[in-house]
Amino acid sequence: MQHRKYPFIVGFLIVPLVLYITFVIWPYLQTFGYSLTNWTGESQNFKFIGLDNYTALFHDSVFRTALWHNILLLIFLPVITILLALFFAFMVNVGGRSTAGGVQGVRGAGIYKVVYFFPQVLSVAILIVLFGAVYRSDSAGLLNGILVKLHLEDANNPIEWLNDPNLVLWCLLAIQVWAGVGFYLVLFSAAMQSIPKDIYEAALLDGAGRGQTFFKVTLPLLWDSVQTSWVYISIFAMDFFALVSGLTPGTGYGGGPDHHSEVMATYLMRNFLSFGKSGYACAQGVIIMLVTLIVSAVTLRVSRRDRIEF
Template identity: 35%
Template sequence: MNKRRAKRRFIIGCLTPAIILVTIFMIIPTINVFYMSLFKWGGLSNNKKFIGFENFQKLFNDTNFLRAMQNTILLVVVVTIITLFFAIIFASILSREKIKGQNFFRIVFYIPNILSVVVIAAIFGAIYNPTTGLLNSLFDMLSLPGLKQMWMGNSNIALYSLAAALVWQAIGYYMVMYMASMSSIPENLYEAASLEGAGRMKQFFLVTLPLVWDNIRTTLTFFIISTINLSFLFVKIMTGGGPNGATEVFLSYMYNQAYTNSSYGYGMAIGVIVFIFSFILSGIVNKVTERDVLEF
C-alpha cells in the first residue's frame, strides 16, 4: 500500500510542473484569445467594448482576410506535397541505394535545418534579386532572358517563390526522419519481394511506403502546422505581405491587425479562426490518411 502511494506521489510530482507550465503558457493564453476576440479593443488602452461576434462577421466580409486564407491554404497544399514527395524519395534513395558519399549528402540536405529563418530568407532574397540574383543570372547564361522575373515583386509568382524557400528549408529534416524509419525495415522483406519478381519501384510501393506510413501520417500533421507558423516568418522577412497583399498569410495578417492597425480584438478573432482551421485540418488529414498498422 505504501509503495502504491509512493508511486502515485512520484507520478504526481513529475506531472505537476508540466501541467502548471502548460496551463500558464498554453491553456490560459488560448482561452484569452477566444475571450478577447469578443471585444473591440486597440490593445493599449483600458477602453474595451464587448461586441460579441461582430469581429467574426466583419472577418468573413474582409476580402484581405479571405485572400490571406487562400494564400495560406495554397502554401499548405503546395509546400506539403512537394516537400514530403522529395523527402520520401531522397530518403529511399539514400537508405537503399549504395551511393558513394551517402553521409555527405545527408549532411548537405540537413544543413537548412541548422540555419535560422533569417539566414534562409537572406539567401533566397539574394537568389531572387532581379538584377544580381543567381536565378536571373543563370537565365542570362543560358540565353533565356524571357524567363527572367521580378520573383518577389510579381504578384502572380511571389507566393510560389516563397513556397520554394519553405520547401528547401524543410526537405532535409523530414528526409532524415523517413530514413530513420526506413532503416528499421528488415532487409529480408526486400529480398523476399525481389524473389517474387518485384523491382525497386514495386518494392518501394509494396514494402517501404506501407511500413513507414504511420511515420508519414505523424509528420504530415506536424508539417502542416509548422508550415502555417513558418510562412508567417518568411513573409515578414522576405515580402512583408506584398506585393499588394499577394503573399499575405493567416498569421501575418493577424499580426498586422493586432499590433500595427491597433485592432487587437479583430486580430484575436483571426487567431481563433487560425486555431479552428488548424485543428479541423489536422483532423481531416488524420482521417484521410488512416490505414491499418502493418507490423514486421
C-alpha cells in the same frame, strides 16, 4: 502500495500541469476573450461586441485572400516536401544496386544525407538573406544571372520574382521545400533503417522493381512517420510569417505585391501592431488555431490505417 503510487504520480505531474495551464491554456482563453471585444491593444478600456469581429473577418477580402494562400500552402507544401523526402530517403538507403552484401543505398549516400540536411542548420534569418540574393529582381540576382548567361532572359528586363503576383507565393513555397526536405529525409531514413533488409531482399528475389518495392514495401511500413510528418508540415504551413514578412514587399510585415503573398499570420500582426485592431487580430488568431486543429484531426483521420508489424 497501490495507494502510494497516486500521490507519487500527482507529485510529478502537478508542476508541469500548472505550467501548461498558465502559459498555454490561459493565453488561449484570454485570446478568445479579447476576440469578443473591440480592444485596441493600448489600454484596458474596451467593450464586449460578441461575434462582430468574426462576422467582419469573413467579409474582409484581405483575410479571405490570406486564408486562400494558407490553404494552397496546406495542399502543396506537405505533398511536395514529403514526396521529395521519401524519394531521396529511399535512394540513399535502399535505392542502390543489389550486391553480394545485400540491399544498400546509392554510392555516396552518406554525403548526400549531409548535403540534404545542411539547410536545417540555417536559421530563418539566414534563409531570408540568402534567398533575398537568389531572388533579386535584377541581373545580379542568382536566378536572373543564370537565366541571362543561358540567354533565356533579357538582361534589361529581368524577372521580378518577389514582385510578380503570379510568382511570389510559389517562390516562398520553394524556399520552404528546399529548407525542409533534409529534415524529413533524415526522419524517413531512420525509419527505413529499422525495416529488416530481408524484406527488401525477398521482394527483389520475387522480381519486384524499385517502384514496386517503394509502393508495396517501403511506403506501407513508413506510414506512421509519413502521417506524423504531414501533420507537422501542415501546422507549419499555417504560419509562414517569417518568410513572408522578411522577403516580400508590403507595409510593415510584407504580404505584397497587393496582398498576393499575404498569409493569415502577417495580416494578424498588421492588425495587432499597425492598425490598433487587437480584438480583431485575436479573432484571426482563434481562426488560425481552429483551422490548424481541424486540419490536424482530418489528416490523422483520413490517413489512418491498420498498423503493419514487422
